[in-house]
Amino acid sequence: MQLQTNSLTLPDPLPLDSGEELHNVRIAFETYGELAPDKSNAILLCHALTGDQFVASEHPVTGKPGWWERMVGPGKPIDTDRFHIICANVIGSCMGSTGPASDADDGTPYGMRFPVLTIRDMVRGLVGLLDQLEISQLHAVVGGSMGGMQALSLAANWPNRAGRVLAIATTARHSAQNIAFHEVGRQAIMADPNWAKGDYYAGDTSPDAGLAVARMAAHITYLSEEGLTGKFGRRLQDRSEKTFGFDADFQVESYLRYQGSGFTRRFDANSYLYITRAMDYFDIAEEHGGLLADAFAGTQARFCLVSFDSDWLYPTAESRHVVHALNAAGAPVSFVELSAPFGHDSFLLDVPALDRVVKGFLHD
């Protein structure tokens, strides 16, 4: 996939939690809004598992609008008339930043030779980008889902880098259930013969079937039962009778197949393996001696956490766990559980209360 993206190469090798180093690290990023002369108005926006830097501009592959255009833009809750928004593709991903599809030193794609990453490694890459942009202090770091993990990781590991931390629909650690769902996705990819142990870049085929199944399984976890029932129920797809076969008889099947196949056109299967692994390894407390409060000891940042009542992937209890640790650390923290029917995906969808919270927390 040859993409025209804004990017820069980090001058130094990036040390990784595994002990390895990543060389010639390329970070692809987009910015929105003017940077103030004193560089005080920068907001780092962190994307989710399958997200990218095109937060408020057209996706170069799909042609679809940015993934958070309802939140980011002139006069919107994250106001580009006022703030300079930076959104970068995380390392390990496939939209221009260094990942398993990138060429290694020998001039061929890394594939599974790419080192296993952590969320902290991704954030280390983002901090490297900020260093290159000479932005020492962010007005805020903002993210939902895996983006929220990055926001919390930045706060815990680079405590002076962001004045405000807004973490939405997220967690400080991946639960057994989270890991279990990701493992289903990884096994689906690796069971696809076209995966070829990750060495498929030179050929004509890629593990699209496996990646599509991984996406389908994951997509279910982003929705709620209420949402699925409301949207599809048991309605049949373009037919009046069941076929007594294995076509997509039900609308929900057709929808998931569409989601799965659409995803393979824009995402690399190996990136999916690496990024889900990074999320599964995520446990901020573990990085800081076992006590989450210690991760945030002495922080000067203000925090805001938001959860959704229908999100069973990163349920409210996970946000509360973070809030309690921040309370124990004496950090100023706000937390609200918003009511929305869309499950985990609520943070991307039309939830006006979220707009008000985001705007209030970033602006006041």
Add this chain to the structure above:
Amino acid sequence: MTKAATSLRPDLAVIFEHIEPESRALDVGCGDGVLMAALRDQKQVDARGIEIDGACVERCVAQGLSVVQGDADRDLGFYPDGAFDYAILSQTLQTAERPDEILRELLRVGRRAFVSFPNFAYWRMRWALLSKGRMPVTRHLPVTWYETQNIHHVTVKDFEALADDLGIAISNRWFFTQEREIGKAGANWRAEYAVFEVGRRAG
């Protein structure tokens, strides 16, 4: 009274007046954050809040206040000892599962605490119960017995006795009727609601 204090509900105004500038305060059941905002803006207090109602929390966050959605019964325990100069519990004691434990918790996380509550021994309440034989529904407590969140009715004397039992020192008390402060004489009859300032008893 200052300008900020006069726009507050009388019990909140008296609490506002007695909080030192640039101190740290935790407002438990902070509602839409009106006291917190006044403390922050007028007295540079580092104010934090706990509020159970999500819509109220949303309004607080929109004003830049640090408020956590949660409830006093469950969430106070996560704050470290002595994290605040003041803990504030306004019109919430009577809704708590265990008011005695909340009081103890307030004085664990706060050096001092302000507690306000409706006085169930107010004469109109007594009269309503005596004359009609039914649980009173009054201007100050307008909700029927089956809908009310006030699960632990308390009087001025009850509170003073509880403080004594818990070894809590009462350093100040104020009484209000019809949104005006009244004298301390006969308060258990005359007060619609009360504000107490309490602290840990020395030794």
